[in-house]
Amino acid sequence: MTLPAEARDRYIVAFDEAAGGKGRPSWLRRLREEAKERFLADGFPEARHEDWKYTNVAGIAERRFEPPPRDDDGLSPSGVAGLLPGEDAGNVLVFANGRYREDLSVRRPLPPGVHLGSLSDALSGKGDALVPYFSRAPANAFADLNTMLMEDGAFLHVGKGVEVPEPIHLLFLTCGGGRPSMVHPRNVIVAGEGSRVTVVERYAGLSDAGCLVNSVTDIATARCATVAHYRLQEDGPDAFHIASLRARQGTGSRFAAHSFSLGARLSRSDVHAVLDGEEAACLLNGLYLGDGERHVDHFTTIDHAKPEGSSREYYRGILDGRSRGVFRGRVIVRKDAQKTDARQANRNLLLSREAEADSRPQLEIHADDVKCTHGATVGPLDEEKVFYLRSRGIDESSARGLLAYAFAADILRRFDLPGVRRASEERLLGWLPDSGRIREFLDDPK
Amino acid sequence: MRNGNPMLSVENLHAAIGEKPILRGVDLAVRAGEVHAVMGPNGSGKSTLANVIAGREEYRVTAGSVLYEGGDLLAMPPEERAKEGIFLAFQNPVEIPGVSNLYFLKAALNAVRKHRGLQELDVVEFRDTVLERLRRVEMGEDLLRRAVNDGFSGGEKKRNEILQMAVLEPRLAILDETDSGLDIDALKAVSAGVNAFRGPERAIVVVTHYQRLLNYIVPDFVHVLVDGRIVRSGGRELALELEERGYGWVQAPGADGGGEARL
Numbered sequence: 001m002t003l004p005a006e007a008r009d010r011y012i013v014a015f016d017e018a019a020g021g022k023g024r025p026s027w028l029r030r031l032r033e034e035a036k037e038r039f040l041a042d043g044f045p046e047a048r049h050e051d052w053k054y055t056n057v058a059g060i061a062e063r064r065f066e067p068p069p070r071d072d073d074g075l076s077p078s079g080v081a082g083l084l085p086g087e088d089a090g091n092v093l094v095f096a097n098g099r100y101r102e103d104l105s106v107r108r109p110l111p112p113g114v115h116l117g118s119l120s121d122a123l124s125g126k127g128d129a130l131v132p133y134f135s136r137a138p139a140n141a142f143a144d145l146n147t148m149l150m151e152d153g154a155f156l157h158v159g160k161g162v163e164v165p166e167p168i169h170l171l172f173l174t175c176g177g178g179r180p181s182m183v184h185p186r187n188v189i190v191a192g193e194g195s196r197v198t199v200v201e202r203y204a205g206l207s208d209a210g211c212l213v214n215s216v217t218d219i220a221t222a223r224c225a226t227v228a229h230y231r232l233q234e235d236g237p238d239a240f241h242i243a244s245l246r247a248r249q250g251t252g253s254r255f256a257a258h259s260f261s262l263g264a265r266l267s268r269s270d271v272h273a274v275l276d277g278e279e280a281a282c283l284l285n286g287l288y289l290g291d292g293e294r295h296v297d298h299f300t301t302i303d304h305a306k307p308e309g310s311s312r313e314y315y316r317g318i319l320d321g322r323s324r325g326v327f328r329g330r331v332i333v334r335k336d337a338q339k340t341d342a343r344q345a346n347r348n349l350l351l352s353r354e355a356e357a358d359s360r361p362q363l364e365i366h367a368d369d370v371k372c373t374h375g376a377t378v379g380p381l382d383e384e385k386v387f388y389l390r391s392r393g394i395d396e397s398s399a400r401g402l403l404a405y406a407f408a409a410d411i412l413r414r415f416d417l418p419g420v421r422r423a424s425e426e427r428l429l430g431w432l433p434d435s436g437r438i439r440e441f442l443d444d445p446k
Numbered sequence: 447m448r449n450g451n452p453m454l455s456v457e458n459l460h461a462a463i464g465e466k467p468i469l470r471g472v473d474l475a476v477r478a479g480e481v482h483a484v485m486g487p488n489g490s491g492k493s494t495l496a497n498v499i500a501g502r503e504e505y506r507v508t509a510g511s512v513l514y515e516g517g518d519l520l521a522m523p524p525e526e527r528a529k530e531g532i533f534l535a536f537q538n539p540v541e542i543p544g545v546s547n548l549y550f551l552k553a554a555l556n557a558v559r560k561h562r563g564l565q566e567l568d569v570v571e572f573r574d575t576v577l578e579r580l581r582r583v584e585m586g587e588d589l590l591r592r593a594v595n596d597g598f599s600g601g602e603k604k605r606n607e608i609l610q611m612a613v614l615e616p617r618l619a620i621l622d623e624t625d626s627g628l629d630i631d632a633l634k635a636v637s638a639g640v641n642a643f644r645g646p647e648r649a650i651v652v653v654t655h656y657q658r659l660l661n662y663i664v665p666d667f668v669h670v671l672v673d674g675r676i677v678r679s680g681g682r683e684l685a686l687e688l689e690e691r692g693y694g695w696v697q698a699p700g701a702d703g704g705g706e707a708r709l
Contacts, residue, residue, distance in 0.1 A: 383504070388540040391500050392550075392610065393528035393557035406544025406593075413544075440556070441549040 003043040007061070011040065011148075014067060014182075018149045025127045031134050035147035038138075045141050054326040054358050055268055055297040060240050065182035065212050068097035073175045080104050083171060083204060087419025090166030091116055096173045098183035099152050108166070113159030114197075116168060119186055122155040130155070133188045133218040139270045142242045146184040146216040153186035153215075156199065160192040160222075167198040167417055174213055174235065175206040182212035189217065191225035191253075198228040200420055205236025205263060213264075214242045221253035223277065228256045230420055234427070235263040237292075244270045251277030251306070258415050259286035260424050261296055262431060268297040275302070275309040275337075282311040287411040287424075289431050290323025290355065297326040304337040304370075313344040316411050318404055319355035330362040331372060338367050344374040349381065349407050351400075398437040405429065405438050451516065453478050453649050454499070454618055459510035461491075461498050468494040470674035471510070476618070479646040483660055483685060484653045486671035487693040492653045493537055495671065496622040499651075500534035501527050514618070528554075529561035531617035535607040535624050542594040547606070550594050551576060551613055558614055579612040583639040601632035608639040619643065620651045625659035637662030657689035670696050 003011065019032045044061040045052040073096050084092055084106065093116070094104035100118035110116060122130060138144045154170045172185050191197055203213055213235055221227050227247075235241045241264035247255050261267055273282045288296045302311045317325040327346045348357035359376035381403050389399035408428050415421035425442075429435040452475040461469040468491045476482050486492050498505045499512060501524030512519040519527065542550070555575075556566045567575065580587060583605045595603050604624055611619050621640065625633055640650065640663050652663055660668075660682065668684040669676045670693075678684065678696050688696070 382540075385540050385542055387502055387524060388536065388542070389550075390524040391502075391528055391534050391536075392554040392614070393525050393561070394554060395525050395557075396523065399525075402545060403542070406542060409544050440553045441545055 003040060008040055010064065012036075015148055017067060018151055024123055025125075027131055028123060028127065028134065032148050035138065035144040039141055039144045039148055042141055051140065051299065051328075054324075055266070055295065057266070057268075059266060060212060060242075063180055063210065063212070065180050068174075068181035068183055068211075073097060075101070075104060075173065075175065077104055080171075080173065083173070085169050085200070085419055085423070087422065088167050088200075088417050090168055092169040092171055093118070093154050094171045094173065095152060095154075095185060097175060097181065098172075098185055111162050111164060113162040113192075114164055115155070115157040117155055119153040119155045119188060120151065122188075129157070129190075130188060133190075133220065136218060136246060136248075139244045139246065139272060142214050142268075143216050143244050146186060146214050146244070149182075150184040150186040150216070153188070155188050156197070157190045158192055158195040158197045158225075161194045162192065163196040164198070167200055167420075169200045169202065172201070172203045172213070172215070173206055174203070174211045174239065178207070178209055180210045180212070182214065185213070185215040187215070187217040189219045189227065189229070191219075191221045191227045193222040193250075194224045195222070196226040198230075198417060200230040200232070200417070202230075202232040202234070203241065203263070204234045205239050208236055208238055210238040210240065210265070211236065212240045212242070216244045217246070219245070219247040219255070221247065221249045221255050223250045224252040225250065226254045228416065229258070230415070230417065231257070231259040231269070232420070232424070233259070233261045233263050233267060233269070235267075237263070237265060239264040241267040243268070245272070247273040247282075249273065249275050249277060249280040249282065252279045253277065254281045256283040256285065259298075260412070260427070261286070261288040261298075262427060265293065266295045268299065271298070271300045273302050273311070274305055275311065276305050278306045279308045280306065281309065283414070284311075284313040284315070285411055285414045286315045287408050287428075288315070288317040288325060289408075289428070290317065290319040290325055291321040291431075292323060293321070294323040295326075296323070299326075299328045301330040301332065302342065304331070304333045304340045304342065306334075307337055308339045309337060310341040311343070313342075314411060314414070315346045316348070316408060317357060318349045318351060318408055319357055320351040322352070322354040324355070325357040327358070327376075328360045328362065329374065331364070331374070333363075333365045333367050333370050333372065335366045338369045340367060340370040340372070342370070342372045346376045347407070348378040349404060350379060351381075351404065395437075397434050401432045401434040401438045402441055404432055450477060452476055452513075453515060454519075454651075455513040456495075456499075457511050457513075459495070459498065459512060460508045461494055461505050462508050463494070463505060467508070468505070468674055469498070472671070472674070472676055474669065474676065476649045476651060478617070478649055480667065481644065481650045481652065481663065481665045483665035483668045483682075484651060484671055484676075485655065485657075485668060485685060485688060488655065490671045491674040492655075492671050493622050496534060496620045496651070496653050499620055500524060500532060525557070528614075528616075529558050533611050533614060533616035533619045535604075535611060535619065535621045537622040537624075537626065539595050539598075539603040539607055541596045541598070543596045545594050547592055547594050548576070548590040551590075551610060554610070555613055576609075576613060579609055582612060582642050583608045584635040585609055600627040601629065604628055604632065604636055605639070608636050612639055612643055617647065618649050618651070620653065622653045623655065624652070625654055625656065633659065634662060657685045660685045672696060
């Protein structure tokens with residue numbers, strides 16, 4: 001839908017403010033201009049667009065988002081201490097309203113050959129190394145909007161053969177000062193040949209204002225590199241959260257994208273992984289929780305471009321209240337990609353009659369010697385299991401809570417990072433009713 | 447031999463699944479210390495009887511009453527029945543991925559103990575209790591570390607049921623076709639677990655299609671359930687007679703003592 005004149009003016013003003021900064025490379029200026037032209041021409045996606053059939057973004061299009069407040073976020077190191085990861089210590093880059101905040105960040109020594117810093121710093125010179133990542137085709141209008149308006153994010157480069165022992169945390173805080181604001185975080189993660197690194201992206205909303213968080217993360221894994229990426233989305237209850245994660249994998253590389261989505265009134269998360277070298281392996285593993293009127297959409301594409309790749313995709317959702325979960329799992333196996341082994345499973349647990357889930361596997365197979373499976377389920381708790389637990393003296397609400405927990409924990413157990421896994425389990429428990437009694441089943445009796 | 451009030455008293459029990467009547471007037475009285483066998487052909491309502499006593503809500507009681515320790519059992523939710531000492535060993539134990547067998551046992555035991563006014567067991571006491579019971583059913587310790595019944599063989603699931611029974615120490619245990627799908631070793635182990643559990647304060651109802659299990663768990667009473675009614679009751683010799691002559695014998699109209707039998 002074409003933007004109304006008023007909105008058009010607003011986005012042009014925002015563009016001039018964001019892109020007008022000094023010292024930015026000319027190639028970026030050009031890419032931003034192109035993105036702006038496309039966005040102003042096409043506007044936000046409409047429901048009749050196939051990729052947006054189940055997710056209506058009119059609420060975003062209609063809202064007057066403003067650039068976030070500059071300096072009055074009131075954040076202090078002691079104030080954000082509780083938001084930092086308690087375990088899995090490592091570097092923590094904190095971004096408040098889209099801007100890097102060195103004063104809030106925790107910096108620790110990294111092995112030689114690792115560069116970690118803010119993207120705006122990396123772009124203050126020529127930033128030529130970043131050109132390929134910015135040049136990737138945009139996933140959708142929101143990715144264009146990000147390119148057009150992005151100010152900052154993280155840039156991580158891990159050199160050939162370097163293993164980064166501690167995970168790197170990127171914490172994005174949105175604290176909107178009462179008015180709806182928008183931020184467009186942009187991250188670039190490059191893992192050199194044979195390197196190994198884990199990155200945790202976490203989004204947390206500190207205000208109730210209906211902000212728009214519109215992030216793009218680009219990842220490249222060179223030959224035999226291993227990258228584990230976590231995405232924890234806990235934006236405020238009135239926020240809109242749009243995310244795009246794009247990975248391009250080299251030969252023999254391993255990429256895992258874990259996600260846990262439990263915030264925002266509307267969230268849409270696109271993951272696009274291209275297995276662009278032989279024997280690449282990809283894992284997408286995500287959990288989403290919905291309650292109230294929440295709408296949560298995961299839109300994934302795994303593109304097997306070369307032979308002998310393997311992909312595993314596991315998404316589960318628990319939907320309560322009048323929430324709605326959407327999952328699209330597209331798997332492409334190109335003609336060259338013989339001996340591909342791709343498996344996909346999406347399961348949705350409905351805790352209320354008004355909750356809804358749409359699950360759409362989409363396999364496009366152009367090679368003949370491949371193994372591809374997919375499965376999708378949508379349904380309530382198995383009453384047989386509920387009765388089994390009750391017949392052992394466990395009250396009904398605990399039995400239901402425990403079964404829901406176990407359903408979701410199947411995703412969280414694949415989180416290899418113990419601190420993130422435990423924190424996620426806590427968040428899940430906090431979301432479920434009767435968490436105290438569920439805990440009894442989890443405490444280790446030794 | 448049959449002194450005192452029954453622990454369980456089933457009177458004129460009618461039950462249906464949806465609109466389909468399954469039980470059509472069952473009478474059964476079970477006293478502490480007794481072992482009863484309920485036998486019958488497939489579809490006779492044996493499992494329905496077991497499940498109604500345990501409180502399964504899909505089975506609708508349409509008439510009759512069930513008293514347990516003098517109280518109205520049918521008014522209690524399943525978890526209350528469990529806490530009051532009723533245990534159903536499932537015919538098809540449910541797999542619950544993601545819930546550790548050991549933690550599940552501990553939570554179930556603590557729920558029951560709390561209800562009985564007993565202190566919750568500490569970890570050492572709990573572990574000792576479980577390991578001791580585990581040996582009785584000849585079950586591998588590794589099964590405790592796995593999720594409840596998840597990927598267990600048929601025999602392992604049945605042993606796990608008897609282990610739960612041995613740990614929870616119910617007053618009334620109902621074994622729903624616990625023998626189905628068991629090889630002879632598993633059958634012996636399961637039976638040993640049940641026999642160790644027998645005692646003057648406890649009662650057991652064994653629901654089975656075959657006489658075989660009753661060679662190992664010797665009942666005091668045998669009842670034959672056909673078409674939703676108990677058509678014949680007797681001692682253990684009734685089971686042997688059934689084995690020899692088949693269910694057709696009690697089902698046939700005019701058969702000896704089978705005045706209530708229908709076909």
